[in-house]
Amino acid sequence: MKKKSKNLVGIVSTIAxxxxxxxxxxxxxxxxxxxxxxxxSIVVQVITSEDDSQEFKINxxxxxxxxxxxxxxxxxxxxxxxxxxxxxVNGREAEVDNQExxxxxxxxxxxxxxxxxxxxxxGDHYEITLMVGY
Amino acid sequence: xxxxxxxxxxxxxxxxxxxxxxxxxxxxxxxxxxxxxVIVFTxxxxxxxxxxxxxxxxxxxxxxxxxxxxINYLYVWTxxxxxxxxxxxxxxLILWATISGAFGLGFGALCSIPYFITGGFxxxxxxxxxxIPFDIIHGIGNFIVTLFLFKPxxxxxxxxxxxxxxxx
Numbered sequence: 484m485k486k487k488s489k490n491l492v493g494i495v496s497t498i499a500x501x502x503x504x505x506x507x508x509x510x511x512x513x514x515x516x517x518x519x520x521x522x523x524s525i526v527v528q529v530i531t532s533e534d535d536s537q538e539f540k541i542n543x544x545x546x547x548x549x550x551x552x553x554x555x556x557x558x559x560x561x562x563x564x565x566x567x568x569x570x571x572v573n574g575r576e577a578e579v580d581n582q583e584x585x586x587x588x589x590x591x592x593x594x595x596x597x598x599x600x601x602x603x604x605x606g607d608h609y610e611i612t613l614m615v616g617y
Numbered sequence: 618x619x620x621x622x623x624x625x626x627x628x629x630x631x632x633x634x635x636x637x638x639x640x641x642x643x644x645x646x647x648x649x650x651x652x653x654x655v656i657v658f659t660x661x662x663x664x665x666x667x668x669x670x671x672x673x674x675x676x677x678x679x680x681x682x683x684x685x686x687x688i689n690y691l692y693v694w695t696x697x698x699x700x701x702x703x704x705x706x707x708x709x710l711i712l713w714a715t716i717s718g719a720f721g722l723g724f725g726a727l728c729s730i731p732y733f734i735t736g737g738f739x740x741x742x743x744x745x746x747x748x749i750p751f752d753i754i755h756g757i758g759n760f761i762v763t764l765f766l767f768k769p770x771x772x773x774x775x776x777x778x779x780x781x782x783x784x785x
Contacts, residue, residue: 489709496715500760503722504753511749514742562646566751579682595732595740596747 516600518546523605525551529573530612537573548587548601548609558598558611566597572611586614626665629658630672634680637673647755652717653763653770655694659701661774670694689728696727713767718760725752 522544530536545551549567552558559571569585570577577583587598588610594601601609636650651673658666674690681687697720704716725748733741 489711492709493711496712500715500718500722500756503719504756507722507749507753511746514746515749516747563641566748582682584682584684593736595736595744600747 633673717763721759722756
């Protein structure tokens with residue numbers, strides 16, 4: 484009897500987990516970032532201080548910002564638990580000891596997802612700003 | 618609290634950090650042992666696990682910097698502790714693997730709470746949805762890791778505590 488109940492717990496919990504994975508996969512397919520095919524021209528402004536910024540015009544057929552930036556060899560970074568983590572832009576590395584980090588915004592608006600998932604469109608303007616302090 | 622307890626709590630906190638950092642070097646993101654260890658610590662050390670969790674969180678902050686992610690760490694592991702504590706009398710390995718897997722799947726949702734609060738519903742949803750592939754890897758990884766390592770780790774820590782090497 485006890486063994487039967489244990490088996491039932493195992494079967495039910497495993498099925499529940501599988502269902503959850505499937506539901507999350509469907510949600511991602513429906514609501515996840517959708518890239519657009521075709522040629523685009525975007526502008527990326529790299530801001531390292533109030534007085535120092537540089538603009539890069541990128542012509543690309545990439546669907547997401549990461550790929551467009553990689554094509555220009557603009558960013559360095561590493562994959563983390565939260566996605567791709569930008570550590571350097573245009574040769575300028577963020578100094579962790581000084582609590583420096585890079586923030587990506589679009590027309591000054593905060594973006595709630597990582598550079599891998601930012602779908603780009605023709606005419607987009609992005610800013611990558613060196614921030615200080617957490 | 619005895620000095621021995623303080624030493625054990627510090628050691629376990631350091632072990633969590635060491636394992637987290639080591640696993641972070643693997644090419645597969647979100648494969649981690651912290652969830653499993655938090656579950657096992659809860660079963661062996663009970664409420665003392667909260668000290669271990671917050672030592673771990675503090676050390677992680679020193680190691681990686683106190684970024685926005687650190688706010689999430691202040692509550693996500695504690696939620697896992699309370700869930701594990703709720704089920705602490707259950708012995709089924711598959712149940713622990715499921716809890717660990719479900720925690721991995723829900724990790725992004727838990728971490729998106731600050732974004733729901735600060736940016737509103739669309740921002741919170743966007744943050745959560747964009748991390749779903751990572752959550753799925755996290756959940757499946759946790760399930761498998763717990764299925765294979767729960768018993769040996771639990772057995773070792775339980776033996777140490779029963780032998781009086783760890784006071785609980």
